[in-house]
Amino acid sequence: MKLQATGKAKWFVYQKIVIVFIAFLVPLISMNIWVNYKGMSFMKNAILDSSLAGASFYSKQLDKEMYFIRNLQLQFLGDKDLQKLSFQGGRLERYDEVELIDQVRDRLSTLLSSSDYVVNGGVYVEAIGKTISSETGVTNTSNDEYKRIDSLLKTKPKPSFYRDGDRIFFIETENNAGIWSYIEISRPKLLEALHEIATLYQESEVLLGNREMGKVLSTTEEDQVSTAVLNLIDEQNAHDPDLPEMKKVNGTSYFIIHNNVSALNVSLVMYVNQNEITRPLSQFSTWFYCLFIIAIAVMLLYSYSVNIMIHRPLSKLVKAFHMIETDNLNLVIESRSRDEFHYLFHSFNRMAFRLKRSIEENYEQKIALQHSQLKQLQSQINPHFLYNSFFNIYMMCKVGDADSAAELSQKLGSYYQYITRSGSDEVPFYKEYRHALDYCEIQCIRFSNRIHYEYDEISDATNVIAVPRLIIQPIVENVFEHAFEDGTMHGVIYIGADCQEGRVRIAVEDNGNLLTDEDIVRLQEKLAMHSSQVENTGLINVNNRLQLKYGAGSGLFVSRSSYGGLKVELIIIYQHEGA
Secondary structure (H helix, E strand, O other), rough: OOOOOOOOOOHHHHHHHHHHHHHHHHHHHHHHHHHHHHHHHHHHHHHHHHEEEEEHHHHHHHHHHHHHHHHHHHHHHHHHHHHHHHHHHHOHHHHHHHHHHHHHHHHHHHHHOOOEEEEEEEEEEEEOEEEOOOOOOOEEOHHHHHHHHHHHOOOOEEEEEEEEOOEEEEEEEOOOOOOOEEEEOOOHHHHHHHHHHHOOOOOEEEEEOOOOEEEEEEEOOOOOHHHHHHHHHHHHHHHOOOOOOOEEEEEEEEEEEEEEEEEOOOOEEEEEEHHHHHHHHHHHHHOOOOOOOHHHHHHHHHHHHHHHHHHHHHHHHHHHHHHHOOOOOOOOOOOOOOHHHHHHHHHHHHHHHHHHHHHHHHHHHHHHHHHHHHHHHHHOOOOHHHHHHHHHHHHHHOOOOHHHHHHHHOOOOOOOHHOOOOOEEEEEEHHHHHHHHHHHHHHHOOOOOOEEEEEEEOOHHHHHOOOHHHHOOOHHHHHHOOOEEEEOOOOOEEEEEEEEEEEEEEEEEEOOOOOOOOHHHHHHHHHHHHHOOOOOOHHHHHHHHHHHOOOOOOEEEEOOOOOEEEEEEEEOHHHHHHH
């Protein structure tokens, strides 16, 4: 089965578990919030309906009481004794007049006792020029009560009731103003009724009034709030006079209930602070929010426990695998628990140990293979190269060129001494470079100077760099064997070297014209393939040795040379070995 890497995970297992948990919990919490909201709304509406019913009851009672008083006043104006006194007052005997006046006073007493809201009642009879009052008795005009009533009657248009300072009067006339009937309504009694309505809630206020008359009577002295409430009531009446509303006044939300008192042509208004309405629900809301906070805490604790029990062990295991990817096999994962992760950690430790042993055994095998490849290179010395070199020495001696024969003998001896020695597999870089130049010198002499070479001098910094033996000479040998084998051109080999930033680079180029682009491509493919899949030639051997020792990035890389032939670059990234 082929396993494919999927790259970096978008979501970790820990995140997925927490998200799934939240996805299941959020609908439950949302439903709970919705049920709580509906329940609170239902309870709130029930409380408001109860308040509305209470205020409506008291306002209707007050309206009925005021209608009752007005009806008594109208009945009093139609009393036969009062009418007789008005029509015959100037022609009656003294005794009859006094008797009629006593009858009227008795009726006034009955009117006064008929309602607790009546504190004073009186009548002015123009025919006798007297006022009859339950408070001041029978008084000739003009007196204080007459003057007060007379001034109030001048109010136009005629109001439903009259106000004189804090006093409230019902005034009616009869017989072309020949009779004035006036009843004073008890202000304290009205306030007592308003306060009785206000006791429905602690933070509620009740008032009587409208926009034209303003505040007639109120349980509070706060004029600013009551005036604003009266303005809101008029706006509300334009839409739906029976619909209570929640309004904001000076930044505070009030629930406003109003009812018309038609007997007085005013509105009875009760406004309650919203907090007062919702106070019975506050404890319920407090418990709900406590439960909501507990649910959040449960989610956090669950996430934390999942993080400890699953995410951290998985992260530890993933980090361990990342360390293995960096070739760090000297690690052991410790586990204090006895759960599934303990088994995984124990299995991982065994796998890492076995992998380390396998790598060590494989490395030892590759080192042995490298030694065998070096021996193979040493055994691949072309005997024709040796025969031709001796033949060249022989011919030089025959022609008397002793200096050239001596130089070639010295170069040949140095060459064979270098390649046949069985000491260390590594040599200083400058010696390997010098050996490659000696080989070029020998070959140039063999080819009767038809081929020559050019090279770069290397810096002293390369003296401390150790490289494997016989890695440059096979590259140069390949040039002599394949680039100029037809002998029809004047060949040049260009050898360059540089060393910087932990990297050694040797470039060998030629101006041969025998190698085609297809040949270069095939050679590149061979160098990129595994060593067991291609024939083990000199270049392939060198490439495998370099990659084995120095890892990825090191090896041989071929391309078309700017001189027309083949360019072979040998690259060693030697810092990898130190790392």
